[in-house]
Amino acid sequence: MSDSASDSATPYYCIHNTSLLDEREGRDHDKLIGSAFSERLHTLLRKTGTESPSLVVALSGGLDSVVLLHLCSKLSISCRALHINHQLQAQSAGWEVFCGDVCRQWSIPFKSVNVSISSRNRQGLEAVARQVRYQALFSDLAENEVLLTAHHENDQAETFLLNSLRQTGIGGLSAMPEIQQKQHKWLIRPLLAFTRNDLIAYAKSHNLQWVEDPSNEHLMFRRNWLRQKIVPELQREVPGVVHNLAETAKNAQESQDLLERLARLQLQPELATALYLKKHPALDWPEHKNLLQYWLKHIAGHKILVNRQHFSWLEQYWYQSFDAKNQKLAYKLPQGHEFRIYKDRLYLLKEPGAQRFDSSAFIDSLFLPVNEEKHWCFRGTEQLKGRLHAADIRPLSEVKTHSAFPFSRKELKTFFQDQQIPSWERINWPVLVVHEHRHQSDGDTPGFSVLGLPNKQGANGVLAGVDQSELWQCLGLLSDVAEMQASGKR
Numbered sequence: 001m002s003d004s005a006s007d008s009a010t011p012y013y014c015i016h017n018t019s020l021l022d023e024r025e026g027r028d029h030d031k032l033i034g035s036a037f038s039e040r041l042h043t044l045l046r047k048t049g050t051e052s053p054s055l056v057v058a059l060s061g062g063l064d065s066v067v068l069l070h071l072c073s074k075l076s077i078s079c080r081a082l083h084i085n086h087q088l089q090a091q092s093a094g095w096e097v098f099c100g101d102v103c104r105q106w107s108i109p110f111k112s113v114n115v116s117i118s119s120r121n122r123q124g125l126e127a128v129a130r131q132v133r134y135q136a137l138f139s140d141l142a143e144n145e146v147l148l149t150a151h152h153e154n155d156q157a158e159t160f161l162l163n164s165l166r167q168t169g170i171g172g173l174s175a176m177p178e179i180q181q182k183q184h185k186w187l188i189r190p191l192l193a194f195t196r197n198d199l200i201a202y203a204k205s206h207n208l209q210w211v212e213d214p215s216n217e218h219l220m221f222r223r224n225w226l227r228q229k230i231v232p233e234l235q236r237e238v239p240g241v242v243h244n245l246a247e248t249a250k251n252a253q254e255s256q257d258l259l260e261r262l263a264r265l266q267l268q269p270e271l272a273t274a275l276y277l278k279k280h281p282a283l284d285w286p287e288h289k290n291l292l293q294y295w296l297k298h299i300a301g302h303k304i305l306v307n308r309q310h311f312s313w314l315e316q317y318w319y320q321s322f323d324a325k326n327q328k329l330a331y332k333l334p335q336g337h338e339f340r341i342y343k344d345r346l347y348l349l350k351e352p353g354a355q356r357f358d359s360s361a362f363i364d365s366l367f368l369p370v371n372e373e374k375h376w377c378f379r380g381t382e383q384l385k386g387r388l389h390a391a392d393i394r395p396l397s398e399v400k401t402h403s404a405f406p407f408s409r410k411e412l413k414t415f416f417q418d419q420q421i422p423s424w425e426r427i428n429w430p431v432l433v434v435h436e437h438r439h440q441s442d443g444d445t446p447g448f449s450v451l452g453l454p455n456k457q458g459a460n461g462v463l464a465g466v467d468q469s470e471l472w473q474c475l476g477l478l479s480d481v482a483e484m485q486a487s488g489k490r
Helices: 035-048 063-073 092-105 122-139 153-165 196-205 222-237 241-266 285-298 308-319 359-366 382-389 409-418 468-474 481-489
Strands: 054-058 079-085 110-114 145-148 179-182 185-188 276-278 330-332 337-342 345-350 392-395 430-437 444-450
Touching (some): 035 145, 035 179, 054 063, 063 092, 079 122, 092 110, 153 222, 222 241, 276 285, 308 337
Parallel strands (some): 054 079
Antiparallel strands (some): 179 185, 276 345
């Protein structure tokens, strides 16, 4: 393999491990050999609670991931490598071949997955590629597999600096945790305690080879600019700056963990559902801000990132209860989301007026057994269930003008106000329409039952007692609320 990164004829851009380590700056790399890495990894694996875990190493072919794969190959734990080919450069196919060759040499199962990147914006490319890469990695994991990435201490310091430049909060300053759960799968970064020089020293001692991505030299990417221009200058002034920045990120992680614990204590059950977050009269704005971040991360039915402008709007219109009469209390967010405010509740919605629902799935859910996880209180016979399956669930806006509709406008308005149902939800409020077959000459006479609204005889409506957030989940307006709530409990 060629050791020249500028030779366009070579398929790999493979670099031999000579003359790359400054011994004066490197720490003793022996800690990476044998027990140190193994002990740290086993400690992190125990935290996952995964029975008989298998390792999946995200293998790019670069120095870091090659060293990680070699370390894992020495363990007694089942291991395989997963390469994500972004198809962004002419050398991508060669890098994939190189990764496969390394895995065959070390007798490690190998798989490559091709992905497509739509954005070509200079600063946006890295973020989009990272998002697509992780989605592909997690999608390929089996139930007992744990993903390992090769981020090290220098990466941690760079991430801390990058986030600092974005005016991030304490969560952003936390940079990358050693272990985290994403998409219900575990991600471990077992090399965060080691510097890049440690990895180079290890690669040199084991005569490893790897590929170099020429885009790592492009200063148009902010991380490369920090790595090549800013961090070296900082190191000349403060020799231990990389370690210091990484330790600061670790301190921020501890602070973030404490803030999440505080949010769990303050977030009373009646304050939050997957639909909305309710304002707490005894908390100040920083506490509400912390609650909001926790709600968005663990409980809300949609996932978004909130910036300074969003928080400014929320403080004025939600926390301070600004008198916005004759104003629409809504704030547009990316990807069709928006914040909406109704009384003291903050909603995060996605095009609420454009959603429709599956009548059959909704009817089935009404007959689920009542237990601690579900709040459906409607119980009926199989005969009634079959009858309901012959019915439709329609939004109120489609049926309220029907001549046979039994509820007046005043009755509906009183019901919605008493139940604190916001106006945008009322137009989609489900109405059960049952077509009764009577005399052949009469045709079908529809019967109507509005969710939760008592009928004329004073009995509970057919769908009475359904939890509002579960209703929206059933109508397809939310993600899996049960999973959202489970992740919040963690």
